[in-house]
Amino acid sequence: MNWPKSLINKIKTKVNLAAYTSFKIGGAAEFFFEPKNIQELKKILVLAKKKKLPVFILGSGSNILVSDSGVKGLVVKINEECFKSVYSKGVFLTAPSGLKLSKLILFAKKKGLSGLEFLAGIPGTVGGSLVGNAGAWGSSIGDLVEDICVLDYNGKKKLFCGNQLKFSYRKSNLNKYIILWVKLRLKSKSRDSIASKINNYLLLRRASQSNIFPNAGCIFKNPAGKIPAGELIDLCQLKGRRKAKAMISKAHANFILNLGNAKSSDVIFLMNLIRKKVKAKFKVNLEPEIKLWR
Ligand SMILES: Cc1cc2nc3c(=O)[nH]c(=O)nc-3n(C[C@H](O)[C@H](O)[C@H](O)COP(=O)(O)OP(=O)(O)OC[C@H]3O[C@@H](n4cnc5c(N)ncnc54)[C@H](O)[C@@H]3O)c2cc1C
Incomplete structure (x- = not known):
């Protein structure tokens, strides 16, 4: 891809996104950019639009699950004090x-x-x-x-x-x-x-939470006016259930833990299992709180 000279050294390719997430899971970003100021951010957005590249905005990566095959497009990492001081x-x-x-x-x-x-x-x-x-x-x-x-x-x-x-x-x-x-x-x-x-x-x-293993906080939103998602999952006896290196937390059932080298597909397997069991037992459709990047 041709980038303008002013940005070419700043746009990285094939950046491992697992390192940028609290889950420590996922593949690489096709392109990765950390703007230093609003001007740089504006410039990259206009370019991405022109090149029809999907844009993903990354904060501290504590609410996302990145696909094992990574993301096609441009990840823009928003750093501290990029745009203003507190x-x-x-x-x-x-x-x-x-x-x-x-x-x-x-x-x-x-x-x-x-x-x-x-x-x-x-x-x-x-x-x-x-x-x-x-x-x-x-x-x-x-x-x-x-x-x-x-x-x-x-x-x-x-x-x-x-x-x-x-x-x-x-x-x-x-x-x-x-x-x-x-x-x-x-x-x-x-x-x-x-x-x-x-x-x-x-x-x-x-x-209420034991965070010794990487995770992304609550996986599902609490259903409106009903029992919290964690309790519903617990009542389905799913605490401790594993798929390879991903495990439903024994401390807080709405957390999935990465016990080491878990794959995004392992987490998604457990998410699907949770949704199926909760739907069958309580007729409740759980909605993910985490954002899936693919
Ligand atoms: C141990 C643990 C405990 C947690 N506890 C809670 C809790 O109690 N309550 C709660 O609500 N959440 C909780 N979370 C989830 C998470 O920390 C929050 O949702 C947090 O606000 C996400 O911020 P982030 O910068 O990490 O966002 P990211 O994960 O980087 O991104 C999340 C979403 O926000 C978008 N985004 C990020 N920055 C910007 C920006 N500048 N402009 C536009 N879009 C942007 C991203 O594109 C993505 O869609 C927890 C997570 C963990 C790991």
């Missing part, structure tokens, strides 16, 4: 999409800004969390959003605010855009009370 003004905090949630939470704590503590322990970036409206313990990041700056796939910038933004359970109306940065509305609180909330959430998480 800063606060009053109760508003503005953060770039590539910032890790752990760093976002620490920054907010330092500034005495409360509201993000429930996200403690979620290993994603700001961008990935907004697209999937990440949440825990009854709260979601979408509840805190004031406005969001995005690029569309033609490289055009847009600002979304108020009722232009739609968030629901693990869902947003942002999946046709690339998130650049977000402005969040938080509350002033003492650093001590923020720190203690963070610690409590981390303890709760440790008690």
Whole structure:
């Protein structure tokens, strides 16, 4: 493929994506690019469009399962502080999409800004969390959003605010855009009370999840108004079920663990088994929370 001189040394080929995901599973990206700024991102999007290359946006890879044969197209990795530095003004905090949630939470704590503590322990970036409206313990990041700056796939910038933004359970109306940065509305609180909330959430998480093996968090969304997905899977006696090196976690049935060199096809086998058993026993169709890249 012919790339312009200004980008040719920056576009990598056949990059192993397993290394970029928390699952540590999957094949290579045909093309891989890490933009340094908005200009580079715009340029690559316009080129990809011209060359009819599918584009995959990668945050910290903690909510995706990459196919064993990898992805045909261009993976764009959004790095920390690619588009803006994190800063606060009053109760508003503005953060770039590539910032890790752990760093976002620490920054907010330092500034005495409360509201993000429930996200403690979620290993994603700001961008990935907004697209999937990440949440825990009854709260979601979408509840805190004031406005969001995005690029569309033609490289055009847009600002979304108020009722232009739609968030629901693990869902947003942002999946046709690339998130650049977000402005969040938080509350002033003492650093001590923020720190203690963070610690409590981390303890709760440790008690319910055992993450000694690579995984991608919850595989399925919780069905609306019904028993949580993990409980349904547990009631089908599927905890500990294995396919080669992939295993349904014994600690949290909605997690699938990579015990070492698991294949994407092994995980998909277990996902299909779970869906079949849960459907047969409870007449519930489980919907994947993780995104499948192929
Ligand atoms: C141990 C563990 C625990 C977890 N616990 C939780 C939890 O409690 N609650 C929860 O909600 N999730 C949880 N997750 C899942 C995951 O961490 C979150 O969904 C996280 O927000 C994903 O962010 P990411 O940067 O890793 O996204 P990625 O996995 O890189 O990408 C996920 C999706 O977002 C898109 N995306 C990423 N960045 C951008 C961007 N800048 N612009 C546009 N699209 C983008 C990608 O294209 C992809 O479709 C957990 C995962 C693990 C491994």
